[in-house]
Amino acid sequence: MTTVSITDSLVPSPVPKSAIIRLENIFKVYGSGETEVKALNNVNLIINEGEYSSIMGPSGSGKSTAMNIIGCLDRPTNGHYYLDNVDVAQMDDKALAHIRNKKLGFVFQQFHLLPQLTALENVMLPMAYANVNPTERRDRAVAALTRVGLEKRLNNKPNQLSGGQQQRVAIARAIVNRPVVLLADEPTGALDSRTTQEVLDIFTELNASGITVVMVTHEPDVARQTQRIVWFRDGEVIHSHLTPSDLTHLAV
Ligand SMILES: Nc1ncnc2c1ncn2[C@@H]1O[C@H](COP(=O)(O)OP(=O)(O)OP(=O)(O)O)[C@@H](O)[C@H]1O
Numbered sequence: 001m002t003t004v005s006i007t008d009s010l011v012p013s014p015v016p017k018s019a020i021i022r023l024e025n026i027f028k029v030y031g032s033g034e035t036e037v038k039a040l041n042n043v044n045l046i047i048n049e050g051e052y053s054s055i056m057g058p059s060g061s062g063k064s065t066a067m068n069i070i071g072c073l074d075r076p077t078n079g080h081y082y083l084d085n086v087d088v089a090q091m092d093d094k095a096l097a098h099i100r101n102k103k104l105g106f107v108f109q110q111f112h113l114l115p116q117l118t119a120l121e122n123v124m125l126p127m128a129y130a131n132v133n134p135t136e137r138r139d140r141a142v143a144a145l146t147r148v149g150l151e152k153r154l155n156n157k158p159n160q161l162s163g164g165q166q167q168r169v170a171i172a173r174a175i176v177n178r179p180v181v182l183l184a185d186e187p188t189g190a191l192d193s194r195t196t197q198e199v200l201d202i203f204t205e206l207n208a209s210g211i212t213v214v215m216v217t218h219e220p221d222v223a224r225q226t227q228r229i230v231w232f233r234d235g236e237v238i239h240s241h242l243t244p245s246d247l248t249h250l251a252v
């Protein structure tokens with residue numbers, strides 16, 4: 001006989017996690033006629049708030065194309081993209097720029113810092129578009145640079161910083177507007193193994209503080225440090241929920 005205790009019935013059912021990113025039947029076609037490339041072919045993907053995921057797959061499989069759409073840097077040819085429950089798939093450039101500034105942070109392999117600006121000025125820049133007053137801009141930029149361990153490098157220009165330090169400035173710039181999602185396309189691709197680990201430790205810490213992190217990588221050792229691996233091939237998601245240990249058994 002099964003007995004159900006009163007305490008059992010009082011245990012709350014787990015709160016369902018909310019989908020912060022939801023791609024539905026996403027297609028992306030570049031060019032037309034003979035030069036047509038189907039970069040994304042019916043991609044469906046849900047990323048929940050608070051997850052730390054990586055995207056892997058061969059070169060040309062559509063990882064960056066998907067990231068650019070997720071990051072509102074580009075629009076899909078077809079399909080729906082719900083970011084925080086709002087379909088942004090066909091929004092115009094101005095609306096997308098506004099959403100990027102409010103909700104998203106983006107980190108690239110090549111840092112993309114402005115060479116004539118100091119670390120502090122680079123990090124203050126996104127707030128110029130976000131209507132933050134100058135004193136708060138400075139305070140928040142210093143706080144973001146401190147968070148990535150660069151409080152002693154505020155006035156250095158990018159060419160006075162190492163690759164790892166430049167990427168940390170780029171991360172500070174990406175988080176300074178307090179995004180809900182941090183996207184990174186091969187953020188450690190140009191770094192050696194020690195600085196790679198420094199950058200990954202920052203991502204882990206940002207994720208622990210509540211930011212959803214999605215990162216493209218070619219390196220299994222990098223992907224293993226995330227919670228979930230999404231695998232692309234030929235413009236399709238062929239695995240959406242690999243675990244770090246699954247990577248060991250998969251032909252990479
Ligand atoms: N702007 C573009 N115009 C035309 N074709 C493009 C464009 N961007 C990407 N492609 C094509 O779309 C496909 C997917 O490219 P994508 O950059 O998304 O691949 P990837 O998985 O990020 O590759 P990698 O690992 O080399 O960065 C490729 O065939 C690529 O040549």
Ligand SMILES: [Mg+2]
Pocket residue numbers: 063064065
């Ligand atoms: Mg790419």
